[in-house]
Amino acid sequence: MSRRQDIQDIDVRPITETEIPDWIRALNTGFLRPPAVSEAEIADRSSYLVPERTLGAFDGGRCVATFRSFAQELTVVGGGFVPADAISNVTVTSTHRRRGLLTRMMARDLAAAKERGDVVATLIAAEYLIYGRYGFGPATTATEWTIEVPRAGLDPRWAGPDDGGRIDLVDGEDVRKIGPELHERLRRVRPGVVDRDERWWQVSTGVLTLDRVAWTEPFYAVYRNAHGEAEGLLTYTTDGEWDDGKQPLNTAKVKDMIAVSPAAERALWQHVCSVDWVTAVKTGHRAPDDLLPLLLPDPRAARLTTQADWLWVRILDVVRALEARTYAGTGTLVLEVTDPDGLSAGRYRLDASPDGASCVRTTDAAELTLGASELAALWLGDESAVRLAALGRVAESRAGAATTADALLRTSRRPWCPDVF
Numbered sequence: 001m002s003r004r005q006d007i008q009d010i011d012v013r014p015i016t017e018t019e020i021p022d023w024i025r026a027l028n029t030g031f032l033r034p035p036a037v038s039e040a041e042i043a044d045r046s047s048y049l050v051p052e053r054t055l056g057a058f059d060g061g062r063c064v065a066t067f068r069s070f071a072q073e074l075t076v077v078g079g080g081f082v083p084a085d086a087i088s089n090v091t092v093t094s095t096h097r098r099r100g101l102l103t104r105m106m107a108r109d110l111a112a113a114k115e116r117g118d119v120v121a122t123l124i125a126a127e128y129l130i131y132g133r134y135g136f137g138p139a140t141t142a143t144e145w146t147i148e149v150p151r152a153g154l155d156p157r158w159a160g161p162d163d164g165g166r167i168d169l170v171d172g173e174d175v176r177k178i179g180p181e182l183h184e185r186l187r188r189v190r191p192g193v194v195d196r197d198e199r200w201w202q203v204s205t206g207v208l209t210l211d212r213v214a215w216t217e218p219f220y221a222v223y224r225n226a227h228g229e230a231e232g233l234l235t236y237t238t239d240g241e242w243d244d245g246k247q248p249l250n251t252a253k254v255k256d257m258i259a260v261s262p263a264a265e266r267a268l269w270q271h272v273c274s275v276d277w278v279t280a281v282k283t284g285h286r287a288p289d290d291l292l293p294l295l296l297p298d299p300r301a302a303r304l305t306t307q308a309d310w311l312w313v314r315i316l317d318v319v320r321a322l323e324a325r326t327y328a329g330t331g332t333l334v335l336e337v338t339d340p341d342g343l344s345a346g347r348y349r350l351d352a353s354p355d356g357a358s359c360v361r362t363t364d365a366a367e368l369t370l371g372a373s374e375l376a377a378l379w380l381g382d383e384s385a386v387r388l389a390a391l392g393r394v395a396e397s398r399a400g401a402a403t404t405a406d407a408l409l410r411t412s413r414r415p416w417c418p419d420v421f
Ligand SMILES: CC(=O)SCCNC(=O)CCNC(=O)[C@H](O)C(C)(C)COP(=O)(O)OP(=O)(O)OC[C@H]1O[C@@H](n2cnc3c(N)ncnc32)[C@H](O)[C@@H]1OP(=O)(O)O
Pocket: 030, 031, 087, 088, 089, 090, 091, 092, 093, 096, 097, 098, 099, 100, 101, 102, 103, 104, 123, 124, 125, 126, 127, 129, 130, 133
């Protein structure tokens, strides 16, 4: 019997409540964390796991693979939300790898998501090569800079914003009041942002501490505009480093920075770069076109330390995905979407204009042929169809169709997903 046939005897199914501890052990094993399972972790995970969307694979009663999904809202271009099937906690124990268990769990979850009416599925990929085969494409990019503050050319006399706004340091309790509303405003404007629940704010302010994540109380800085309205929140820690010559060498690590106005964004970056003793700032994952490097008099002081794919999207409903977003230009494009899994395959005509868009199935001649994965990479505007055509990953049957796609789909600012899930 081949290993693939042999694996068919393994039961892939939603877990029961009593199986949660065994499922957590398998999850920790797959993520190379100590496989011990504490009562605190069982209580915490039990509080949010949705058993019917939490899959396990069981071999002789032992959990050997994990997978879960949950309801999420993803912001599209123009600020609308689409319902997403957010996938997380994907592991297959090393003894059972490469025998099709992930493929079985994924097929089951995506079919259920499509049936439920989710427009897309989303995930943050551990490795680039895993998810393209399931029709996911990289839809946002995460960028991190390390700023060498003394070289940035910032005015050392800076003492706060000069636009009538102000910056205050606040504590976690304030953040739990201000943060959710600010984030709600952010996700109404920024494509790629996903919703945050109350637990997110509890974990990020230390109300809920997790065994697997060391907690250090961070600094929280809030920017308020001239009318006293909060428009930005910056969360950072520092490491207390000094050199042998008694020179301060602290690195500030930004854990989260959300801003709903450019003034707030500029002021908060300036703030963290102006803290005495801080000589380096690690920015955390930002949009690739963040204001930051150009905000510095010497942008070269911001060294690029990470530039990688971040949020991956799998389009489940092409019509609703393309109609949910807005378009700055006017045009028509006939797309032939290939999808071996059959979830989104078909020919679609997109008629887009700044007044709205319609997308319908069509028998018109295809102008651009592309896979589900490529469509996902183009959908939020982060990737270029012309570039994918040059790579041979989309095919034009009308000369210039890729240029039309770029004119319609690309955006002046790039999408960004600040969260990991
Ligand atoms: C959203 C998230 O949670 S991201 C976290 C993902 N998890 C991890 O990275 C933890 C460590 N890795 C694992 O647990 C497993 O190796 C997984 C989950 C990545 C893959 O599970 P498997 O059951 O081995 O995958 P499965 O056998 O279904 O593989 C399907 C195909 O993907 C390929 N594949 C699977 N993982 C990888 C990988 N890491 N790199 C390249 N190819 C891969 C397989 O070779 C196979 O290809 P084929 O169909 O051409 O033969």
